[in-house]
Amino acid sequence: MRHRFHSICPYFAMFPETFVEKHLVASPHNGVVFDPFCGRGTTVFQSLLQGRDAAGSDLNPVAACISGAKCEPPERSEVKARLAELHQDFRNPCEIAFPDKFESFFELCFHRDTLRQLLYLRSMLDWRQRKDDRFIATLCLGALHGESHRSPNYFSNRMPRTISTKPNYSLRWWQRNGYMPPSRDVFKIVDRMIEYRFRSRPPDKTGDILQINVRHSGIEFPALTGRVTDIITSPPYLDTTNYREDQWLRSWFLGDEPLIPHDRGDDRHYSKELYWEFLRASWQGLNSLLAKQARFVIRVGGRHFQKTELRAGLLKSLKDGLRRNVQLIDDGVSSEILRTQANAFRGAKTSRLLEHDFCFEV
Ligand SMILES: C[S@@+](CC[C@H](N)C(=O)[O-])C[C@H]1O[C@@H](n2cnc3c(N)ncnc32)[C@H](O)[C@@H]1O
Numbered sequence: 611m612r613h614r615f616h617s618i619c620p621y622f623a624m625f626p627e628t629f630v631e632k633h634l635v636a637s638p639h640n641g642v643v644f645d646p647f648c649g650r651g652t653t654v655f656q657s658l659l660q661g662r663d664a665a666g667s668d669l670n671p672v673a674a675c676i677s678g679a680k681c682e683p684p685e686r687s688e689v690k691a692r693l694a695e696l697h698q699d700f701r702n703p704c705e706i707a708f709p710d711k712f713e714s715f716f717e718l719c720f721h722r723d724t725l726r727q728l729l730y731l732r733s734m735l736d737w738r739q740r741k742d743d744r745f746i747a748t749l750c751l752g753a754l755h756g757e758s759h760r761s762p763n764y765f766s767n768r769m770p771r772t773i774s775t776k777p778n779y780s781l782r783w784w785q786r787n788g789y790m791p792p793s794r795d796v797f798k799i800v801d802r803m804i805e806y807r808f809r810s811r812p813p814d815k816t817g818d819i820l821q822i823n824v825r826h827s828g829i830e831f832p833a834l835t836g837r838v839t840d841i842i843t844s845p846p847y848l849d850t851t852n853y854r855e856d857q858w859l860r861s862w863f864l865g866d867e868p869l870i871p872h873d874r875g876d877d878r879h880y881s882k883e884l885y886w887e888f889l890r891a892s893w894q895g896l897n898s899l900l901a902k903q904a905r906f907v908i909r910v911g912g913r914h915f916q917k918t919e920l921r922a923g924l925l926k927s928l929k930d931g932l933r934r935n936v937q938l939i940d941d942g943v944s945s946e947i948l949r950t951q952a953n954a955f956r957g958a959k960t961s962r963l964l965e966h967d968f969c970f971e972v
Contacts, residue, residue: 612809613659615680619671619752620772621650622856625844625909630656633842634970637945641839641901644831644890646824650676654841658813664726665834666829667820669875672751672857673863674821675737679748681817687810692742693804697797700730712868715777718764719755719859720791727796728754728765732863745950749803750758750796751860763799767791772889776861777869778821795823824876825891841906844863847965848885848912854876859945882914886923900932904972905939911965917942926966932972939970 616627630653634643641663645653645742647922648666650673656682657664664814668674706729709716716725728750729873734970756764768789769775775783822830846853854861854875862868879885906928910920928936947963 615655615812616652618680618807619650619676619748621676622772622853623844624650625650625652628660629909630842631660634662635861636662637840637905639839639903639905642837643840644838645843646827646896647674647843647845648677648819651819653953654817654819655680658815658817663815664817665831666817667822669821669823670853670857671821672860673848674819675744675864676748676751679745681819682741684745685811688742689745689804693746693797693801696731698735700727706730708772709868712777718781718791721793723819724765724794724796728863731796738865738954740964742819745798747864750863753799754860754863765796767793773856787844827895831899834899836901839901839904840894841904844909845847845876845889847910848874848882848915849880886927888895889927890931893928896930900972906970906972907967909967911963911964917944917966918940920966921968928970928972934940934972937971939971942966942968954967
């Protein structure tokens with residue numbers, strides 16, 4: 611049966627655990643598995659389930675929070691006790707400051723009682739320091755927005771669950787269709803979710819997750835120096851999305867200002883030249899972690915790229931970044947990027963986009 615932590619919170623451009631499982635089984639190595647662009651943490655979590663040592667990182671706080679909660683979870687009893695404590699404290703009279711930016715968005719996104727609970731939790735959850743709070747925060751992130759007319763477990767007015775649509779767009783859409791936010795009891799829903807998620811036993815091993823830039827992997831994971839034998843990862847694709855922007859409402863819940871103008875960083879390169887330089891620097895940042903022999907499994911796609919160009923670009927960026935001998939083992943299984951729920955909400959045109967899985971031995 612599928613482990614119930616896998617689906618704890620969606621993330622844009624996530625890959626399935628079967629992808630990781632297949633490549634772990636095929637790998638001749640048995641050292642640490644590492645994912646420097648871990649997103650919602652599927653590589654690390656699946657590796658732990660398969661008994662491997664694993665770790666990962668991502669620059670995005672939403673990704674770091676979700677992955678950390680899955681790969682280094684608290685005990686079920688600790689989360690239950692913490693939620694009960696927070697709920698008790700919430701019942702005491704307290705002043706809650708409502709957002710002073712995008713007020714009309716928040717008014718129509720959440721029922722006022724639901725928003726009070728969310729604002730309280732947002733101010734109380736110390737998710738960077740406490741494992742129990744990180745788990746509760748992750749459960750909230752997973753329920754924060756979605757198709758609430760179909761499921762009683764989402765807190766928001768109707769929204770896609772993978773990405774948060776922009777405030778003005780959402781507002782216009784809700785107003786045009788007369789959609790109102792549902793009244794949801796956050797504490798009750800989170801409590802039910804703790805029961806549901808912990809019906810799967812967490813893996814015996816845990817894995818470190820850090821919120822860092824891939825370029826600093828070697829410095830930030832000194833304990834892994836020379837121990838990583840399998841990188842299974844999926845970097846941002848060329849000209850495809852901006853993760854920070856796509857996750858703006860979840861980032862807000864974790865403490866960001868709403869919809870901060872975010873420099874797109876490495877999320878969305880438009881120039882091929884800069885994109886390959888980014889990947890070269892990424893592999894260079896990982897170099898000191900690698901064992902004498904290691905395997906890279908890379909799922910990648912993007913607009914404007916043919917498969918042959920991706921293959922050649924990856925090979926060159928690995929050679930230049932690692933300064934090692936690099937051999938292509940698997941030529942790249944190709945699959946179509948499915949028309950996602952997020953695109954359906956955005957009304958995006960269905961152009962055929964492919965992604966490819968390459969495997970290299972270094
Ligand atoms: C294609 S997604 C990974 C999705 C992941 N495989 C999953 O299944 O959820 C690429 C990730 O790279 C992260 N990223 C972008 N620039 C980064 C950087 N400079 N360092 C580390 N992570 C970065 C993004 O935040 C995003 O989560």
